[in-house]
Amino acid sequence: MKNGIASRPSSVFWILLVLSVILVGALSLFVGPMEHPPEWVVMKLRLPRLVLALLTGSALSVSGCVLQSILRNDLATPYTLGISAGAGLVAGSVIVSGFIMPVMGLVAAGTAGALLAVILVYVLASRGRRVEYGSTLLLAGITMNLVGASILLLFEYFSDASRILEIVRWMMGDMAVIGWSKPLFLVPAVILGMLAVLSRTGVMNQISQGDDIARTRGVSVKMERNLLLASAALLAGSTVGAVGPVGFIGLMVPHIMRRFVGADYRYLVPASALGGMLLVILADSLSRVIISPAELPIGIVMSLIGGPFFLVLLLRAGGKKKR
Amino acid sequence: MPALSINNLNAGYEGNRVLSDINLSIVPGQICGLIGPNGSGKSTLLRSILQLGVEVSGEILICDRMLSSLSDNQKARMVSYLPQNFNPLSRLTVAETVLLGRHPYRSGWSQDSGQDLETAEKCMLETDTWDLRNRVFSNLSGGEKRLVLLASALAQEPDLLLLDEPGSSLDFKHQLNMWLLLRKLSLRGISVLVSTHEVALSGRFLDSVLVLSEGKSRAFGSPTDVFTTSILSEVFDVHLHVSQDEETRSWVIVPEMEQ
Numbered sequence: 001m002k003n004g005i006a007s008r009p010s011s012v013f014w015i016l017l018v019l020s021v022i023l024v025g026a027l028s029l030f031v032g033p034m035e036h037p038p039e040w041v042v043m044k045l046r047l048p049r050l051v052l053a054l055l056t057g058s059a060l061s062v063s064g065c066v067l068q069s070i071l072r073n074d075l076a077t078p079y080t081l082g083i084s085a086g087a088g089l090v091a092g093s094v095i096v097s098g099f100i101m102p103v104m105g106l107v108a109a110g111t112a113g114a115l116l117a118v119i120l121v122y123v124l125a126s127r128g129r130r131v132e133y134g135s136t137l138l139l140a141g142i143t144m145n146l147v148g149a150s151i152l153l154l155f156e157y158f159s160d161a162s163r164i165l166e167i168v169r170w171m172m173g174d175m176a177v178i179g180w181s182k183p184l185f186l187v188p189a190v191i192l193g194m195l196a197v198l199s200r201t202g203v204m205n206q207i208s209q210g211d212d213i214a215r216t217r218g219v220s221v222k223m224e225r226n227l228l229l230a231s232a233a234l235l236a237g238s239t240v241g242a243v244g245p246v247g248f249i250g251l252m253v254p255h256i257m258r259r260f261v262g263a264d265y266r267y268l269v270p271a272s273a274l275g276g277m278l279l280v281i282l283a284d285s286l287s288r289v290i291i292s293p294a295e296l297p298i299g300i301v302m303s304l305i306g307g308p309f310f311l312v313l314l315l316r317a318g319g320k321k322k323r
Numbered sequence: 324m325p326a327l328s329i330n331n332l333n334a335g336y337e338g339n340r341v342l343s344d345i346n347l348s349i350v351p352g353q354i355c356g357l358i359g360p361n362g363s364g365k366s367t368l369l370r371s372i373l374q375l376g377v378e379v380s381g382e383i384l385i386c387d388r389m390l391s392s393l394s395d396n397q398k399a400r401m402v403s404y405l406p407q408n409f410n411p412l413s414r415l416t417v418a419e420t421v422l423l424g425r426h427p428y429r430s431g432w433s434q435d436s437g438q439d440l441e442t443a444e445k446c447m448l449e450t451d452t453w454d455l456r457n458r459v460f461s462n463l464s465g466g467e468k469r470l471v472l473l474a475s476a477l478a479q480e481p482d483l484l485l486l487d488e489p490g491s492s493l494d495f496k497h498q499l500n501m502w503l504l505l506r507k508l509s510l511r512g513i514s515v516l517v518s519t520h521e522v523a524l525s526g527r528f529l530d531s532v533l534v535l536s537e538g539k540s541r542a543f544g545s546p547t548d549v550f551t552t553s554i555l556s557e558v559f560d561v562h563l564h565v566s567q568d569e570e571t572r573s574w575v576i577v578p579e580m581e582q
């Protein structure tokens with residue numbers, strides 16, 4: 001009977017996933033040009049970069065899971081609610097203002113911007129007199145994205161060329177690091193957000209069923225939703241501050257993982273964290289190889305993979321509805 | 324000791340009063356029906372008991388305990404609900420969906436225990452959804468979705484079951500099976516409060532009926548007391564002809580076409 005009722009992902013799947021993250025991670029240390037002494041390149045450039053990739057991939061994927069459960073929409077991403085626009089606006093204006101900020105500054109600015117954006121969107125949405133909570137939240141998020149992008153453009157318009165270049169470079173997504181400061185500042189934010197989400201996966205399942213059902217099963221929907229939104233903003237905001245608004249990870253990874261572990265967030269969240277690590281390491285290695293010895297920004301690589309993927313997703317979802 | 328008793332209940336949303344002066348008592352193992360036209364306050368009454376965003380004054384007791392004295396989790400172990408609104412696009416399987424009903428019995432992150440699986444299996448067998456167990460919820464028909472959610476409400480092992488128009492979008496067979504199931508549950512001691520538009524069919528299964536009209540209680544009693552031409556015609560604002568078939572004891576309620 002136990003096999004007949006609820007299918008759980010097998011332990012083989014988990015072992016394979018973890019092993020491939022380790023294997024691909026180890027290989028990525030040796031991918032790309034090695035002009036300097038290899039030891040220095042690996043220890044000071046590649047290893048911190050690998051850690052940054054692990055953090056970015058897991059944070060954005062898990063943040064995507066959270067948004068998908070709250071909005072009850074598999075096509076939601078961490079950026080749907082303007083999280084990236086907020087992070088981008090604040091981090092971007094820090095760059096424009098010319099403050100020479102340590103890396104921590106950008107991570108903090110990104111986090112603050114993301115949280116601000118989420119709070120703003122949330123307040124706007126709860127003011128609305130709509131029955132359908134999700135759609136108001138979505139509309140407010142889209143507005144946030146548009147307005148945030150234009151304000152950032154406005155800043156750029158009034159700043160000089162070198163700063164603009166810096167912003168544009170950041171917007172493209174930048175995984176290149178020298179030394180450990182960037183990944184190390186990101187670690188506490190990502191771990192905190194990750195633990196918060198991992199402890200709420202059962203609640204995410206309930207919320208995904210509908211507010212009424214979740215409430216009558218003893219879930220304080222409002223409080224839990226705020227906590228989850230804040231965690232998602234922390235995860236995505238700090239990452240965006242550090243590496244720029246890299247797209248599609250939060251959409252693609254949960255979608256692929258659903259095929260393997262199903263829609264139960266208790267398994268989908270950890271699987272997405274691992275899958276996100278794998279995807280970002282792969283994409284980052286690719287970005288170092290395509291036009292070697294130069295490298296492509298990871299944001300561009302990711303969008304070039306992710307764009308077509310998203311289209312296929314949309315078309316297939318549309319086809320299903322007709323049935 | 325009644326499973327549910329409601330005294331002098333007024334309820335509404337943001338100052339708009341929807342229900343006035345409602346009194347109701349259901350003893351364990353009784354099925355009580357809520358009947359009335361659209362907008363008469365049936366759903367609001369159910370939502371008041373569940374404290375789902377309704378402003379309430381008056382007294383609501385569940386198993387002799389004041390509603391306000393119960394924690395969310397205690398309440399979830401006593402009362403479960405089949406709503407009209409749910410996420411129809413959930414990608415969980417049927418078995419996973421039913422297992423979610425076990426939430427009030429869990430703490431934090433936990434695997435499904437053997438008892439959870441057993442209860443879920445029993446509830447799926449009862450609701451005739453066992454064969455659907457590996458299907459994805461969003462791919463089910465509207466009627467199947469309702470049955471699956473009923474199974475998950477049963478997995479909560481409630482003393483009191485609240486159903487908001489459970490029969491809508493069910494076909495004849497499943498409608499009948501659902502009422503038979505409610506009867507079976509009531510024999511096990513579960514009390515049921517159910518809002519319904521299937522007035523004629525429900526008459527064979529209900530122990531008592533509360534007829535609501537514009538937020539007020541219009542009549543209360545057994546179906547034989549309440550299902551009369553005069554009461555139902557007045558409440559539903561059409562001329563209805565009400566009779567009971569001698570042989571099958573089933574109710575026949577038909578509108579008279581000519582005015």
